[in-house]
Amino acid sequence: MNRLILVLFLVFMFNNINAQVKQRPSKGKIERNKKQDTLNSSINKKLISENSGKEKKAKIQDYLIISHKKDTTYVDTTLTILKEYKFNYLRKDNFGLMPFSNLGQTYNSLTYNFHNTSLMPSFGARARHFNYMEVEDINYFRVPTPLTELMFKTAFEQGQLADSFFTINTTPQLNFSIAYKGLRSLGKYQNLLTSTGNFRFTTNYQTKNKRYWARAHMVTQDLLNQENGGLQDAMIENFENGVKEFLDRSILEVNFENAENILKGKRFHLEHNYSIISKKDSLSKNKLSIGHIISLKDKSYQYDQSSTNTSYFGNGFSSSGFRDRVTLENLYNQLQLNFSNNIIGDLQFNVSSNNYNYGYNKVVVLNGNTIPNRLKGNVLSTGGKYRKQFKNFELHGELGINVSGDFNGNFIKAHAIFKLNNDLSAIASINHSSKAPNYNVLLYQSNYTNYNWRSNFNNTETQQLVFQLKSKKIANIMVDYSTINDYTYFKRDATGIPEDEFIPIKPFQNNKTINYLRVKLDKEIKVGKFAFHNTILYQNTQDENNVLNVPQFTTRNTLYYSSHLFKKAMYLQTGVTFNYFTEYQMNDYDPLLAEFYVQTEEEYGGFPRLDFFINAKIRQTRIYLKAEHFNSAFTGYNYFAAPNNPYRDFTIRFGVVWNFFM
Template identity: 70%
Template sequence: MNKVVLVFFFLGICLTTIAQVKKQFPIENSQGGAIKSQDSINTESRKSTSIENLKNPKAKIEDYLIISHANDTTYVDTTLSIQKDYKFNYLRKDNFGLMPFSNLGQTYNSLTYSFENTSLMPGFGAQARHFNYMEIEDINYYRVPTPLTELFFRTAFEQGQLADSFFTVNTSPQFNFSIAYKGMRSLGKYQHILTSTGNFRFTSNYRTKNNRYNIRGHIVTQDLLNQENGGLQDDQVEPFETGEEEFLDRSILEVNFENAESILRGKRFYLDHNYKMFNKVVEKYLPQSLNDSISKSRLVVRHIMSFEDKYFEYDQTSASTAFFGDAFKSSNLKDRATLENFYNQVQLDFYNNVLGSLQFNISHNNYNYGYNKLVVLNGNTITNRLKGNIFAAGGKYHKRYKGFDLQGEFGVNISGDFDGNYLKAHATFKLNDDIGATASINHSSKAPNYNTLLYQSDYLNYNWQNSFNNTETQQFAFKLQYKEYIKLTADFNTVNDYMYFKKDETTQQVQPFQNDKTISYLRFKLENEIKFGNLALNNTILYQNVDDDNNTLNIPEFTTRNTLYYSNHLFKKALYLQTGVTLNYFTKYYMNAYNPLLAEFYVQTDREFGNFPRLDFFINAKIRQTRIYLKAEHFNSAFTGYNYYSAPNNPYRDFTVRFGVVWNFFL
């Protein structure tokens, strides 16, 4: 409790600076980094931004700044592009490589994996429920000349809707705050798969007039509720796949159980502030020759603090022994795993125009994961908590030199129960104004997630206490880009002691295992767009190859998304229209199955899934600052075969028509 009070105290310092909101004032674009458009937008779509509708004639669209966790700065973009269509979904980001379940707000099956990692601590677990869980890196901060509002709406399935409301304002040029809430409720087409989620965000940032002291922070509370049904019963798979008219009403198909639900709930308080100890910068009015000859240096002390409290709970009114095996009790089953994590980091940042940017940091993690009961299994008592303290050290380096942009980063745990380290290096080189290349390497060693080390359940076979090796990964990546026309990325990964879930051969229940073989994983991804006047063909093609003797990392060899669309201005440029068809497809592979008790996907090698096309027809339009989206999803479902699945026994959604809108207000 004292930790929460401490965080609130620091955030309160910011809040006390709030004064009466000023109606309009200009804000300079200075944020310590290059300001760029939020999307790769072609010239025609950029023309659809109605900048003349801004009510403050002194404000420019480039003044409405979005600042990421990593201090990358973009500005608000109200244009309409195909990239915006890809992001118009529940996650509000491009979900290429993810296979959504039938109902909005459920989980996603992963068609590709990234092994780039800079974390030193185990993850919480329940990974299938974290796709919409907003982490520290997902929270942005803002700086705007006038109040800005964004309203997002999209229809759901059967009963419910998805809405995301956002508001931000600068009460002075120095202080900004934002408040946002994303809420969703959807009944779904199948029995007992209702979803209800909420993500509340509050951010604030403040800087002194001389810019020597900067502070920002956020409060995030989240609750993600799913009813769970375990998927279709085995004898219902054939009626679904044959497409019998009687079973086109999906609520008739029988599921494994209708008495369970799971919820992931968390709250986080985050603070990041820094002070410039000295800032020796030559005045801009000096002659350039003198300016170049004198060193520019600064020393910054930075402190980051975060407290997060989260839990995952699975509730079931009566035991489903046919699905999960024997249970300790027959009714009112409840499994709850909790995690409290208090994090502090102190950084010393030094910048010199000759040496570059250097950072050294020391951090402390106080963690407390586990359960509020003891379990005795086969005469052995399973501990109920994993808790302790981890101290770590790290550093960063950044330097621009003769056309190269060089970055390096490392971290290592120096004391505590969990070993861990990582090393990352990144180099970017611009060959000319049109072509750029990036190469990077990443090494990581990290303890497996908490739920693989310790798990307790009212189901007998879902209780374990393990001691696993760290998972070690090495990644070599390369990217080549030519303007906005084509981008090629490739990475090669080796993974040792890979963690996965699979059914135990004895109990036939899902448990964690560790691969004792080295996995080699290669990916090539091509993104390009070809234009023919007002027509365009946008392509994303992913090739993957895995060498894994134990068949624990299963992915499709090819995954592709291709969009053929038409775009043009209509009605004397009062409306900007885009319409077309998108194809999504991936080849057959041993798709992972879903376990709702653990909220984890697990390896299965009984049946391959895939090789079905998904065609979506869309009409998108922009009028002033409003973007309107109408989509006929999976319109080919009735004539290309009912063999589409998000996971074994979990069918993908049928043909449906959905509508949505994004609306920005500049006051």
């Protein structure tokens, strides 16, 4: 209900503003409106003069989006094939991810990127984090006039997906934005409802002399999923054979219908910087500033079940309803000293503190062994950054190391860009990382006796080399090679378990080096109004223990037609997208941990997915209509997102993205 009220409020606010513009005001309101118009005009003229030079009218390029890394782009209302790929629940290209049947569930990863610059363990329940917005996912804005964006897309059965966004500059120096993405989807199978919400509030400010700037955000998130453990083994044959009776997916029996998990999080984040010595003109060579970052996050993961399911999870301490809940509180502070010189480049030295408190509100005694309930402490670290640009060459460097505390960790990163010409650029990077395993690998407690452990694993060490070639005329090519030592993973452990008895899932650490190669090609070919967009990924792993499993080939190919219609009043885009990945030992999913685990018994994949879409753009409105997986009935019912978890059947979905510039 709170989500619906917020969405309606944003829509009502826009309509109310529009109504004030369109309706003729009464005589008593004319003077007040003139004063307000004068104030708005003054703000807009200042913003426009700063962003557009001599332009008298705001352009689309004046509506700026500022990323966490301070890269600046502007609002894009065009309709492209890349927009088609991003029109989904995550609102980003999900190539390399295999979605489950219901919107808002998890994704099985078809590829992995081992680039890392974190010095602390990550929170567990990684399968719930695909839609969890981290600090790096939050953008800031600067706009000459108020901007609203409304996004809507149909879900599965009852429910819908909506994302509402509004931003305004009250002065040229101060911006606010507020946004909320909400989803509710019942799903086609039993006990598979999803209900998620992501609320964001941001602000950024800078003084007129630009010596001080600050930006901050507040994010609250709750991601709830009912869990059913997938189809029962006896139902797999009925699904794969396409038995007519079971085409109504709600009839298929699932492993349980009494469980749900939820990931919640709150974060308050502030970054600010003050220039002690600023560049007053282009001839100044030095700049010195101090910066500070403070970030407070509070996360929790909870699993509820009305009664234990011994056949799926094993025995429990109690057979009636129970709740497993784990929390993490983390306070992060960083002090920075920044120095810039025209010759040397940009240098930063920083000192950071991580105060963490992870754990449970109980102590478990299992087989005479006491499992503690807390990982708590403070980690101090230090690091630096470097950046230098010389003509067509740009160099970035970053490093960090933990100097005290219970967690060891370090990373070093180097990144070089060389622009050969206006079309062709080459990028090379190297990354080394040593980081403690995730918190839920180190400590876990549950009502189920098999899900209780306190591990003492080594740091996972990764080394990655990346080379990229970017060219619109030739292609975008990426090659990366990674070596991974002491890789941690989950897997069923049959050691000491009698035949035909339940095999529990436990965390493990690989004692062999994994070599992992990826080659990715992205190329679009255009002939007149037709285009053929291709994304092809090749992967190869050298892993004696078979714990990092990925498909050898993954491909997405789209053939589409684009044209203006009705005297260019509408822009139309229609085509077919083909998705495919080769068979491999796909990871299985554990709903209690909200984690994927390694299985090597069966291979999955090798099925095509065909989507037909018709998209249109009318002014600032983009309309999306898609027939998803329309080939499901005639290419075989062998499509799974994970063992016992089918992918989606054929369905037709509709959506819209609508921008308002006031």
